[in-house]
Amino acid sequence: MPRTITAFSNPLIKRIRLLRDKRHRREEGLFLAEGLRIATEAREAGVLPAYLFFGPDTARHPLAAVLIAETEAAGGEAIETTIDILSKLSGKDNPGAIVGVYREFETPLAALDRGRAPLWLAAERLRDPGNLGTILRTADAVGAGGLILIDDCVDPFSVEAVRASMGALFTVPITRTRWEDFLPWLRGGRGQLVALSLDTDTDYQAPAYAAPTFLLTGNEAQGLPPAYAAECDLRVKMPMLGKADSLNAAVATAVMAYEVLNQFRRRPPA
Amino acid sequence: MPRTITAFSNPLIKRIRLLRDKRHRREEGLFLAEGLRIATEAREAGVLPAYLFFGPDTARHPLAAVLIAETEAAGGEAIETTIDILSKLSGKDNPGAIVGVYREFETPLAALDRGRAPLWLAAERLRDPGNLGTILRTADAVGAGGLILIDDCVDPFSVEAVRASMGALFTVPITRTRWEDFLPWLRGGRGQLVALSLDTDTDYQAPAYAAPTFLLTGNEAQGLPPAYAAECDLRVKMPMLGKADSLNAAVATAVMAYEVLNQFRRRPPA
Numbered sequence: 001m002p003r004t005i006t007a008f009s010n011p012l013i014k015r016i017r018l019l020r021d022k023r024h025r026r027e028e029g030l031f032l033a034e035g036l037r038i039a040t041e042a043r044e045a046g047v048l049p050a051y052l053f054f055g056p057d058t059a060r061h062p063l064a065a066v067l068i069a070e071t072e073a074a075g076g077e078a079i080e081t082t083i084d085i086l087s088k089l090s091g092k093d094n095p096g097a098i099v100g101v102y103r104e105f106e107t108p109l110a111a112l113d114r115g116r117a118p119l120w121l122a123a124e125r126l127r128d129p130g131n132l133g134t135i136l137r138t139a140d141a142v143g144a145g146g147l148i149l150i151d152d153c154v155d156p157f158s159v160e161a162v163r164a165s166m167g168a169l170f171t172v173p174i175t176r177t178r179w180e181d182f183l184p185w186l187r188g189g190r191g192q193l194v195a196l197s198l199d200t201d202t203d204y205q206a207p208a209y210a211a212p213t214f215l216l217t218g219n220e221a222q223g224l225p226p227a228y229a230a231e232c233d234l235r236v237k238m239p240m241l242g243k244a245d246s247l248n249a250a251v252a253t254a255v256m257a258y259e260v261l262n263q264f265r266r267r268p269p270a
Numbered sequence: 271m272p273r274t275i276t277a278f279s280n281p282l283i284k285r286i287r288l289l290r291d292k293r294h295r296r297e298e299g300l301f302l303a304e305g306l307r308i309a310t311e312a313r314e315a316g317v318l319p320a321y322l323f324f325g326p327d328t329a330r331h332p333l334a335a336v337l338i339a340e341t342e343a344a345g346g347e348a349i350e351t352t353i354d355i356l357s358k359l360s361g362k363d364n365p366g367a368i369v370g371v372y373r374e375f376e377t378p379l380a381a382l383d384r385g386r387a388p389l390w391l392a393a394e395r396l397r398d399p400g401n402l403g404t405i406l407r408t409a410d411a412v413g414a415g416g417l418i419l420i421d422d423c424v425d426p427f428s429v430e431a432v433r434a435s436m437g438a439l440f441t442v443p444i445t446r447t448r449w450e451d452f453l454p455w456l457r458g459g460r461g462q463l464v465a466l467s468l469d470t471d472t473d474y475q476a477p478a479y480a481a482p483t484f485l486l487t488g489n490e491a492q493g494l495p496p497a498y499a500a501e502c503d504l505r506v507k508m509p510m511l512g513k514a515d516s517l518n519a520a521v522a523t524a525v526m527a528y529e530v531l532n533q534f535r536r537r538p539p540a
Contacts, residue, residue: 041514130400134518143511171513205532238528239535241413243441244311248404251524258508258525262475
C-alpha cells in the first residue's frame with residue numbers, strides 16, 4: 001500500500017528535491033522524471049522507478065494505477081503526496097500527476113555492440129539539456145543504436161534533458177566517454193565516423209553512407225575541435241541558403257540522421 | 271554620445287525590464303534581444319535597436335562600436351550600463367556584452383508574396399518558445415519565404431524565442447494569423463499545403479512537392495486539429511523506427527523542410 005507524505009519537511013522529500021542538482025544526482029545515483037507519459041514510456045521499456053510520487057486523485061487513472069502496482073511489485077515505493085509537493089519536486093508550476101525517481105544507468109563503451117544498428121549518434125561537449133533530450137528523441141525515432149556523449153556534455157539525467165527526451169532516455173542506450181577512449185574503440189572495428197561541420201564543401205547528400213555510420217555533432221557554439229574533425233572519415237554540411245549559416249545542433253543532427261536512414265531505406269546496409 | 275545609467279531605479283531600466291512580460295511588449299511594441307551575435311545579425315538585416323544597452327568595456331569591441339555608432343545615427347539611444355543591470359535586463363546570470371531593445375514588426379498575411387520563395391513554413395498553436403526560435407533558424411537556413419503562425423502560438427518576441435532564433439527573427443518574415451483567414455488566403459493563389467501528421471501512412475519522401483509548398487506543423491502535444499489536417503493537400507509522416515513514435519516539433523519541421531529543399535535542388539521548381 002502506498003504511504004502518504006504531505007509535509008515539505010519530510011526527509012525523503014528534502015532528499016528528492018536535491019536531485020535537481022547534478023552533484024546530488026551523482027551521489028545518490030538517482031534522477032527525476034516528471035509526467036505520466038515519460039513514466040509510461042519507461043515502464044514499456046522495462047524500467048520502473050525507485051520512488052513514484054503521485055497526486056491525490058492520480059491513483060484513479062488506469063495507467064497510473066498500473067504504474068503504482070508495478071512499482072511496488074518491483075520493490076520500489078509508491079507515495080501519495082500533494083500537488084504542492086509534486087510541483088516542488090518537478091520544478092513546474094503545473095506539475096503532471098506523477099514524478100518518478102529512477103536509478104541512473106549507462107552503457108559502457110566496451111559493452112556497445114556496433115553491429116546492433118546501422119546508425120549511431122554521438123555528440124561532443126553538448127551544452128544544452130534541451131538539445132540533448134531532443135537528440136535522444138531523434139535517436140529513438142531513427143532507430144539509432146545509441147547516443148555516445150563525448151567529453152564534457154550536459155548531464156542526460158538533468159530534469160530538462162529528461163523532459164525534452166519525452167521518454168527516449170529510457171529507450172536509447174547512453175554512453176559517456178572521452179575522445180581519447182572513443183577514437184581507439186571506434187577504430188577497433190567497422191564504422192564510418194561522419195562529422196557535421198561548417199568547414200567543408202561536402203554536401204551531406206553526396207556521400208554513400210556505410211553501416212555502421214557514427215554521426216558526430218559538436219558543441220553548439222564552437223562545433224567540433226579541428227583535431228577531432230580531422231580524425232573523421234567524412235565532414236559534411238547541409239545546404240544553408242539563409243544569412244545565418246547555422247542550424248540548431250539537435251536539428252542538424254536530425255536532418256543528417258534522416259539522410260542516412262533514407263539512404264539505408266533505399267539501399268539496405270549489409 | 272552614449273549616456274550612462276547605473277541605477278536599477280532608473281525609470282527606463284524599470285520599463286525595459288518589464289519587456290520580459292508579453293503584455294508589456296504588446297503595450298510598448300518593443301522586445302528584448304540579448305547578445306552581440308543577435309544584434310549583429312539584426313544590423314546585417316538592416317534592423318537597428320531603439321535602445322542599445324552595453325557594458326563598461328563593450329564599446330572597445332569593434333562590432334559593438336559599429337552597433338553603437340549606427341544605433342545613434344539611426345535615431346536610437348545607446349546606453350552604457352553595468353553588468354548587473356545587463357543581467358537583470360537579459361535574465362541571464364552571465365549576460366552578453368549587449369542587450370538590444372527593438373521595435374516589434376510583422377508582415378501581414380495580405381502582404382506576403384508567395385512567389386518570392388518555393389518553400390514556406392507554418393505552425394499552428396506552437397507552445398514552446400525554443401521550438402519557435404529553432405524553426406525560425408531553420409526557416410532562414412532553407413531559404414523559406416517566411417514563417418506563418420496560426421491561431422494561438424507562443425510569442426515570437428519572447429526572450430526565449432528570440433534567443434533560440436539566433437538572429438533569424440530578423441531575417442525571416444513572420445506573419446501571425448488565424449486559420450479562418452489563412453485558409454482563404456492560401457486558396458486564393460498557387461500553393462500546396464502539406465501537413466506533418468502522425469495519422470497518415472504517406473511517407474514524407476513519397477510525394478513530389480510543388481512550389482510553393484507550405485509546410486504546416488501542429489501543436490507539440492496534440493498535433494493539428496483533424497479539421498485542419500483534412501483541409502491540407504497532403505498529410506505526410508517521417509518513418510519512426512523507435513518506441514515513441516514522435517519527434518520534437520522543430521526537428522520534424524526541419525527534416526521535412528530539408529526534404530522539400532532537396533527535391534527542389536534535384537528538380538528546380540518552375
